[in-house]
Amino acid sequence: MASAGECNAHGQVPDPRHKRRDRLERLACVCLVAAATIALQLLGTFQPLEHWLTASRAQLLDRAPTGQVAIVEIDARSLKEISTWPWSRRYHAQALERLYAAGAELVAFDVDFSSPSEAAGDRAFATALKGGPATILPIFQQRASDDPSQQSVVRSRPAAVFSSAWVGGVNIFPGPDGVVRDYPAATMIGGRIQPSLATLVAENDDFGDRAFEPDWAIDVGRIPRLSFVDVVKGRVPARAIAGKRIIVGATAIELGDRYTIPRFGTVPGVVIQALAAESLLQHRAITRTGALPTLFGVVLVALILGGIAHRRFARTFPLAAIAVLAVLGAAPIAAESRFPLALNSAAMLFCAIACIALRVIIEVRRRVRLSALLDGETGLPNRRALEQDLTGMGPQRVVAAAAIDRFEAIRDTVGSESLAEIVREAAARITTIVDRAVYRIAPDTLAWTESADRAERSSKAVADLFREPVQTGGGAVDIALSIGLNGSIGGATLPQPLIERAMAATTGARALGESFAWYEGSDPAARRQLSMMGELRRGLAGGDVVVLYQPQLDLRHGTISHAEALVRWRHPVDGLIGPDQFIPLAESTGVVRELTDFVLSRVAEDSVRLTRGGAPIRFAVNVSAADIGSPAFVDHVVEAIAASGADPRNLTLEITESAIINSPETAVGTLTALRDRGLQLSVDDYGTGQSTLSYVKRLPVHELKIDKCFVTSICDSESDLIMVRSTINLAHELGLRVVAEGVEDERTLQLLRSLGCDLAQGYVIGKPMSLDELCGLADATESGLRAVA
Numbered sequence: 001m002a003s004a005g006e007c008n009a010h011g012q013v014p015d016p017r018h019k020r021r022d023r024l025e026r027l028a029c030v031c032l033v034a035a036a037t038i039a040l041q042l043l044g045t046f047q048p049l050e051h052w053l054t055a056s057r058a059q060l061l062d063r064a065p066t067g068q069v070a071i072v073e074i075d076a077r078s079l080k081e082i083s084t085w086p087w088s089r090r091y092h093a094q095a096l097e098r099l100y101a102a103g104a105e106l107v108a109f110d111v112d113f114s115s116p117s118e119a120a121g122d123r124a125f126a127t128a129l130k131g132g133p134a135t136i137l138p139i140f141q142q143r144a145s146d147d148p149s150q151q152s153v154v155r156s157r158p159a160a161v162f163s164s165a166w167v168g169g170v171n172i173f174p175g176p177d178g179v180v181r182d183y184p185a186a187t188m189i190g191g192r193i194q195p196s197l198a199t200l201v202a203e204n205d206d207f208g209d210r211a212f213e214p215d216w217a218i219d220v221g222r223i224p225r226l227s228f229v230d231v232v233k234g235r236v237p238a239r240a241i242a243g244k245r246i247i248v249g250a251t252a253i254e255l256g257d258r259y260t261i262p263r264f265g266t267v268p269g270v271v272i273q274a275l276a277a278e279s280l281l282q283h284r285a286i287t288r289t290g291a292l293p294t295l296f297g298v299v300l301v302a303l304i305l306g307g308i309a310h311r312r313f314a315r316t317f318p319l320a321a322i323a324v325l326a327v328l329g330a331a332p333i334a335a336e337s338r339f340p341l342a343l344n345s346a347a348m349l350f351c352a353i354a355c356i357a358l359r360v361i362i363e364v365r366r367r368v369r370l371s372a373l374l375d376g377e378t379g380l381p382n383r384r385a386l387e388q389d390l391t392g393m394g395p396q397r398v399v400a401a402a403a404i405d406r407f408e409a410i411r412d413t414v415g416s417e418s419l420a421e422i423v424r425e426a427a428a429r430i431t432t433i434v435d436r437a438v439y440r441i442a443p444d445t446l447a448w449t450e451s452a453d454r455a456e457r458s459s460k461a462v463a464d465l466f467r468e469p470v471q472t473g474g475g476a477v478d479i480a481l482s483i484g485l486n487g488s489i490g491g492a493t494l495p496q497p498l499i500e501r502a503m504a505a506t507t508g509a510r511a512l513g514e515s516f517a518w519y520e521g522s523d524p525a526a527r528r529q530l531s532m533m534g535e536l537r538r539g540l541a542g543g544d545v546v547v548l549y550q551p552q553l554d555l556r557h558g559t560i561s562h563a564e565a566l567v568r569w570r571h572p573v574d575g576l577i578g579p580d581q582f583i584p585l586a587e588s589t590g591v592v593r594e595l596t597d598f599v600l601s602r603v604a605e606d607s608v609r610l611t612r613g614g615a616p617i618r619f620a621v622n623v624s625a626a627d628i629g630s631p632a633f634v635d636h637v638v639e640a641i642a643a644s645g646a647d648p649r650n651l652t653l654e655i656t657e658s659a660i661i662n663s664p665e666t667a668v669g670t671l672t673a674l675r676d677r678g679l680q681l682s683v684d685d686y687g688t689g690q691s692t693l694s695y696v697k698r699l700p701v702h703e704l705k706i707d708k709c710f711v712t713s714i715c716d717s718e719s720d721l722i723m724v725r726s727t728i729n730l731a732h733e734l735g736l737r738v739v740a741e742g743v744e745d746e747r748t749l750q751l752l753r754s755l756g757c758d759l760a761q762g763y764v765i766g767k768p769m770s771l772d773e774l775c776g777l778a779d780a781t782e783s784g785l786r787a788v789a
Contacts, residue, residue, distance in 0.1 A: 065278045073225050073251035106134070106246065107245075109248045139156065139167040170273065174259060179261065181213060197273050213288065215275075215286055288341075404446075411443075426466070427446055429465045434458055441503070548565075562652075601644065604644035611646075622684065629666055651679055708742020711752070739757075746764060
């Protein structure tokens with residue numbers, strides 16, 4: 001079972017338990033494949049493949065014969081011209097005399113002379129034998145009958161009249177499949193070891209009475225052949241015979257004596273004799289490596305391919321597999337081309353292919369299992385992986401969960417790609433302290449396991465690591481962790497309660513302002529959140545929730561023409577509660593829709609009040625992703641505006657990029673319906689998400705609001721200045737007005753004015769204020785303009 005401990009792609013340290021399991025898995029793979037291969041080898045299963053490889057190598061290593069051996073063939077033309085068969089042996093006498101007269105070094109007959117024939121012919125042949133150099137005649141043995149029950153053997157040797165000749169064994173023994181693959185250097189006939197005809201022709205007795213494999217790479221088609229009748233009638237020039245070792249034998253089909261051999265198929269027996277003689281002359285009689293080297297090679301191949309660790313599989317295994325296959329393919333060819341040695345490689349090839357297939361199957365299955373144990377965004381092991389690993393751990397393990405503070409704000413600011421970098425970097429830093437796998441068990445939470453005696457010490461060390469910001473492709477980001485601890489020593493031993501209690505403890509650590517906290521039962525902060533939404537509803541009804549306005553300066557005219565509505569909660573007991581504390585909870589519980597209705601109604605009423613007073617200001621209201629995704633949202637907006645009598649053109653709804661990107665079709669439909677009803681629409685926090693102006697131009701919006709993270713540094717950052725300038729220019733070309741938020745000083749304000757920005761918002765203009773304060777600021781600004789005029 002694959003698990004998170006195997007994952008070290010992002011600085012994770014593999015769990016030793018998983019490393020041991022990997023080794024056992026690979027060992028099992030090695031043993032299985034090697035044992036199966038050895039068993040099949042002993043059963044002879046690979047013989048057909050070995051034979052095919054032998055023939056293929058022979059074809060590839062094609063060799064020329066020496067030319068010292070020539071065949072005088074009793075072919076179809078000879079049978080036709082010398083019409084009567086069997087021939088009188090005077091023809092053999094004539095052939096022998098002409099061959100020696102032409103300078104043949106040696107003559108051997110693969111023709112049966114064991115029985116007397118026509119007397120005059122026998123005498124002529126016997127005389128020819130005595131009159132020339134030593135000649136070789138065949139000796140062989142065969143079964144007396146084809147009846148399997150008959151075991152008697154008939155031995156055939158030259159008739160006594162031909163006793164002056166040497167005798168050489170010509171027995172050829174096909175294998176079980178009818179193919180001749182070995183040639184006996186000598187044969188036991190009549191209780192005596194008789195050298196074979198090829199041994200005598202080649203004058204090479206290196207193999208004694210053992211068999212050898214002829215070199216099938218020698219091209220039998222290039223062994224010189226002379227027709228028997230041409231020799232007898234003197235039609236062969238002496239230079240074609242001089243100095244050659246001649247083997248006379250039948251090649252005509254009607255005479256039989258045909259065998260099947262590797263590479264060349266069916267050939268006459270005399271051709272096999274000539275090929276065996278050529279192999280001995282060239283010292284190319286092949287010896288096979290045998291069983292022990294093959295079995296050793298099988299084990300070595302299995303160890304090489306089975307020994308590569310899972311974590312190095314993608315990088316190392318393909319190269320190792322290609323190298324092993326290349327060696328197994330090339331080594332036998334190279335060895336046989338240089339030495340008369342045939343490497344039995346079929347079993348090793350099978351073992352290599354089986355190992356490769358099995359390892360690939362195991363790796364695919366492992367990765368499929370592993371994908372369920374990894375966080376898709378960061379590649380870190382996930383909660384399921386932690387649950388599995390906890391199952392195999394001892395009872396004294398502590399689960400530590402580290403929640404990233406301000407996670408939602410960071411995500412909205414840096415975007416998903418940089419967020420994944422942040423989480424991975426945080427996990428890598430934690431690993432340097434805990435030296436174990438770090439898991440991502442929730443979008444904002446990392447976890448690891450620790451021994452009870454080290455839990456507090458390592459938690460403090462981890463928290464200290466984040467005094468330095470995390471570097472991402474988009475710049476440095478400051479993050480802090482709230483760490484919760486819980487272990488089986490606290491009572492729970494099942495993985496899920498351990499994890500859940502550690503996660504709950506993170507809230508306690510954050511509430512206490514400590515770097516870590518142990519789980520101590522139900523978390524007070526968690527209970528507080530459960531009751532907070534009820535109190536928020538009562539605050540909406542009782543006036544504890546108020547709307548403040550942050551002014552926006554029209555940079556062209558220098559007037560306060562717009563303002564953003566911001567909600568604040570003045571709790572009767574806890575005091576001022578910031579929106580970052582209650583709005584995310586309101587979004588997760590659905591209370592945000594009630595909150596939006598409240599703010600929208602209050603802003604619409606205030607808009608009517610200012611319009612009647614002759615000083616209209618356009619108000620912007622933030623709406624959440626939950627609002628945009630609600631089918632009833634448009635109707636709620638229309639009802640609130642109608643109830644107040646406000647002009648919808650004086651109201652702007654600000655929508656974040658994430659709300660649009662999460663559900664673009666729904667968002668576009670909702671926005672179009674709102675625009676059709678006269679409302680102004682703005683894309684808030686532009687630049688922090690994933691959209692581009694090419695995407696925004698397809699939205700029915702009027703305004704683009706550049707996020708403060710780009711605006712605050714335009715005086716000092718060239719890249720931010722370029723981004724802001726290009727956004728303003730392109731937005732204007734699309735007919736959109738541009739608001740810059742986060743303007744904190746006069747330099748930035750003037751630079752934005754020079755860039756052509758339409759509106760500016762920030763503390764240099766004004767902090768969030770009441771409606772009366774906003775009106776006073778607007779009047780003061782207008783008066784100042786009149787005084788200047």
